[in-house]
Amino acid sequence: MRLSLSGVGVRIGSVPIVADCDLTVEDGERVGLVGPNGSGKTTLLRTVYRALDPFAGRVALSGDDVTTLGQREVARRAALVAQDSTPNFDFTVEEVVAMGRGPWLRTFESTIGRGDGPITAALERVRLADHRSRRLSTLSGGERQRALVARALAQESPLLLLDEPTNHLDVYAALELLELVRDLGRATLCVLHDLNLAATYCDRLYVLHRGRIVAGGPPAEVLTPELVRTVFGVTCTHLTHPATGGLLLAFSPRRAAPRRDAADGPVAR
Structure with missing residues (x-):
């Protein structure tokens, strides 16, 4: 899976948020997107999974313009762990992870109770198999984030999109989560605030400043x-x-x- 953004510009209403952004993520590569608050990081990420469409430029997944793909097909190629993405209802861990199978299911089809392989594999990968029947509200912050990563893994998409995955986590939980993501070996685009975490866990970084990418490359060369x-x-x-x-x-x-x-x-x- 290769992600490519070429000359991407995004407006919210009539207000320009990002402009002329070029970015790539190669297969198996971990790429970080960093910048001050309000620089456009989340906005740019949202163009990848079509929550926003650019007014200029092109976002491509494996060479296909995302604006030509249906939402289900986009979800089959890119899985998202968003900020504050805990479901509003108090689902069990297994139910939350099963949501990741949505892009692959027929209408009204359910995986709960069927021992679905991707769900079980995802729970085991994040070490939550023993917690599958627990309510999400009973988990620690780090465990909840791992459950949301498991949901993305169950989606079986080759590209992983992470929007501030370490927000509100203590040091141990943040390092544990990023170690897990690193070990997955998937193409990953990750929005991060902590520059030391970005330098440690990303192969390359892009820096956004006032809506434009001002630098890109290996962390030591960029920062x-x-x-x-x-x-x-x-x-x-x-x-x-x-x-x-x-x-x-x-x-x-x-x-x-x-x-x-x-x-x-x-x-x-």
Whole structure:
């Protein structure tokens, strides 16, 4: 599965949110989408599963323009774990995961109670097989997120879309969830706020700033101190993680940095 966005622009009503965005996710690749609040990350993600259609450019799944595909076919190719996507009703874990089979079922067909293979496999993969009869409301935050990932796995789509999957999770649960996603080996596009998590778990990153992609590439090449200062308004120092040997960013408020603006010229805001 290959995801490709070419020159994508999106409006909400008459208000432009993102413009001229190019992005790719190759088969088996984990790609992160980062940027400040309001930069357009979720809007861009929504074009992939057709919650929004672009007014300009093209979004393609395996070469097919998503606007030519029905919603069921899009769902067969891309599975979503959205922000605040816990169902309103208090379903059991198994019922929630079974929702992922929707794109493959005939009208009124149900998988509950049939020992459906993809559902069982998904529950086992996220280590919730023993919790399948529990109500979602009785789970911890990390367990609920794993249940929602299991729903996406049961969907058996080759592309996984994650919108802030670590929101409201403690450190252990966030790392556990991203380790799970990494081990899946699926093409993944993940919106993240935490730059260190993005640097650790993504093969490549795209940075959105004021509705435009301003950088793309491997984390160490993209998250330069200059870019972080310009886009996120903080100073950052590149360190080496003592355990993994990977990139580790140390942040401080921009006002704490030495005052060099006069010598360096105007600073982007």
